[in-house]
Amino acid sequence: MSRLILSIESSCDDSSIALTDIESLEVVAHKKISQEIAHSRYGGVVPELASRMHAVALPKLLESLKGYLDSVEAVGVTTHPGLSVSLHEGVIMAKAVATFLDVPIIGVNHLKGHIYSLFIEKEAQLPLLVLLLSGGHTQILSVKGYDDMSILATTLDDSVGEAYDKVAKMLDLGYPGGPIIEKLAREGDRERFAFPVPLQNSSRIAFSLSGLKNAVRLQIEALKAKGEMSQKDKCDIAASFEKAILSHLLQKSKKIFKQESIKHFAIVGGVSANRYIKDGFKKLCSKFNKEMLEVDLRYTSDNAAMIGRAAIEALKAGKFDTIESLKVGANRQLEAGSRLD
Ligand code: KG4
Ligand code: ZN
Numbered sequence: 120m121s122r123l124i125l126s127i128e129s130s131c132d133d134s135s136i137a138l139t140d141i142e143s144l145e146v147v148a149h150k151k152i153s154q155e156i157a158h159s160r161y162g163g164v165v166p167e168l169a170s171r172m173h174a175v176a177l178p179k180l181l182e183s184l185k186g187y188l189d190s191v192e193a194v195g196v197t198t199h200p201g202l203s204v205s206l207h208e209g210v211i212m213a214k215a216v217a218t219f220l221d222v223p224i225i226g227v228n229h230l231k232g233h234i235y236s237l238f239i240e241k242e243a244q245l246p247l248l249v250l251l252l253s254g255g256h257t258q259i260l261s262v263k264g265y266d267d268m269s270i271l272a273t274t275l276d277d278s279v280g281e282a283y284d285k286v287a288k289m290l291d292l293g294y295p296g297g298p299i300i301e302k303l304a305r306e307g308d309r310e311r312f313a314f315p316v317p318l319q320n321s322s323r324i325a326f327s328l329s330g331l332k333n334a335v336r337l338q339i340e341a342l343k344a345k346g347e348m349s350q351k352d353k354c355d356i357a358a359s360f361e362k363a364i365l366s367h368l369l370q371k372s373k374k375i376f377k378q379e380s381i382k383h384f385a386i387v388g389g390v391s392a393n394r395y396i397k398d399g400f401k402k403l404c405s406k407f408n409k410e411m412l413e414v415d416l417r418y419t420s421d422n423a424a425m426i427g428r429a430a431i432e433a434l435k436a437g438k439f440d441t442i443e444s445l446k447v448g449a450n451r452q453l454e455a456g457s458r459l460d
Contacts, residue, residue, distance in 0.1 A: 126427030130201025195430025199448025307358025
């Protein structure tokens with residue numbers, strides 16, 4: 120009989136539950152209810168709405184998986200970072216299930232989940248350099264083990280995902296902005312607007328998106344001052360914006376590639392679905408003789424399968440939490456040099 124881990128993800132606007140076989144790593148079930156449409160009219164995630172929607176969606180998902188509950192031997196749940204009111208919904212459910220089944224509970228760092236999304240249904244391949252690009256984070260990490268992940272570079276202000284979402288909002292395109300901007304950019308002229316590449320004259324190995332975002336805003340305002348923006352204008356803005364982002368990410372990653380001998384590299388997080396960014400990094404990897412691992416497109420955005428996969432590593436290392444000790448964690452802004460907890 121299979122031994123399963125039940126995992127829950129509710130850190131932002133996706134309610135998701137998965138069941139993963141602890142031995143074979145097979146994802147036996149994976150369910151997700153996304154709230155994107157509900158938040159899209161506000162141009163971003165509204166925490167109170169997200170939390171109420173998790174409270175409705177999570178029990179529904181659990182109900183659909185109840186035939187498996189006898190085989191569940193552990194429960195994994197995202198505890199941080201994320202929207203605390205949303206995280207609480209998942210944590211409450213995880214505690215209830217773990218208590219009822221009398222099985223161990225494991226709190227998982229959402230960012231470690233994104234990193235382990237690379238290894239869903241496979242063994243981990245470490246050490247690894249990771250560029251984590253999500254809605255809330257932009258970091259380069261050196262990943263040597265589940266408990267050995269250190270930040271080599273981070274953003275000084277916004278994240279890349281946030282910049283995509285904000286530019287989409289400026290262009291009245293809806294939320295989440297990443298996939299919409301990527302699609303428009305494919306039709307656009309990447310050379311039309313010369314947006315500044317952030318920190319290009321700085322030796323600092325860090326990211327910054329707020330200046331670029333501002334430059335895009337000013338350009339949009341200048342176009343609007345001349346009349347209605349055309350579809351071509353929007354495509355060209357999207358394409359030129361993406362070009363500046365990719366140049367920025369490549370310039371800073373290159374500095375790390377020069378210093379780090381780790382052979383494997385991967386991009387994880389919602390933005391890692393972006394073909395243009397992935398293709399840019401494939402070229403960089405081949406120049407530096409690095410092998411690039413990719414996240415299956417089903418698992419680039421938030422999902423519970425990645426939380427289950429990460430929790431299995433914790434379980435194997437004998438790291439558990441208790442119902443009393445497990446808490447929603449604080450959202451600390453981690454500096455370069457610190458480790459993921
Ligand atoms: O990892 P994720 O699903 O959630 C967080 O942990 O934040 O990332 C969501 C972010 C959003 O900002 C979204 O616009 C962005 O990922 N994203 C993309 C693409 N798909 C999602 N950005 C650029 N290109 C995409 N294709
Ligand atoms: Zn995420």
